[in-house]
Amino acid sequence: MSLPVPVTFHHVGITVSNLERAVEWYSKVFGLKPGVALEVSGPSGERVLRLPPHIHRAALLPVGDFAIELLEFEPTRKPMEMRQDDVGYVYTCFAVEDLDDVYQRLTAAGIDFHTEPLVAEEGQIAGSKFCVMRDPDGKTIELVELGPGMRVPALHEAAAAGVDLSDPLIMDG
Template identity: 30%
Template sequence: MAEFTFHHGGVSVPSLDEAIDWYGRVLGFELEKRFYIEAARSHTAMVRKGPLRFEIFEVEGAAPLPEERRMPPTDVKTHGNKHVAFRVDSLDDFLTEMEEKGADVAFVVREKFGRGCFLRDCAGNLIEFVEEPVS
């Protein structure tokens, strides 16, 4: 079996500058590089936090994110990529920090099967944060 590791997730946004600011201010990502993808007509940036990366696309003439893609229960009803998820040590501590930063908390899960939450970035894209139980 070929070996591989995770490299990055990607999101499309209406404003690259606003997204670079949001990912930095709210989640602590730093700008790694900016570039233009001619074939996609996309002003693009790669942001990084340690080994984690996000590729952010501002595509000329792109359609806005449909409303049903902004909530996890309705988003899963459309085929395709859904979100990326990151592990947090404490959901409650993470939520407190995100609320202090004014982040848009879309959905919180506190169930027997697990605890986590979804944030919406500045363009409405969903990002999941999961608290893994201590074994």
């Protein structure tokens, strides 16, 4: 087999401290409902994940053509205290149609954001709006209203043309 291997995106996994609480939060805030619920234990789960004996429960919540898998493990390990500038840190970003409206509604519902929506004014990301919040376990969730250059077809077009990593768009908020 030659490389690269063609792929599509299916899901991202987020380990949570309490599966029911996390499902309730993602349902309340984003309207996401479980499409499947699992409980995994025994040798196959240990082999696949390369973990010692454990039980894990999971719920996959569909989001468009993609899903979020929320996972709870027993025994529970201590929460990671990672920041976004730590190698290996992963966060989730949801696209919304009207970020100002979403921000107002979620703020009114008690969701705390790092900042109000910020607007990108230059380069390919111009016209996009961004803001960041946290889920109940402190995981970063970015919300974005996509400007024209951030939509997936525009990203594919730019990737095909070639993007020079040595000449990035310099942003100073």
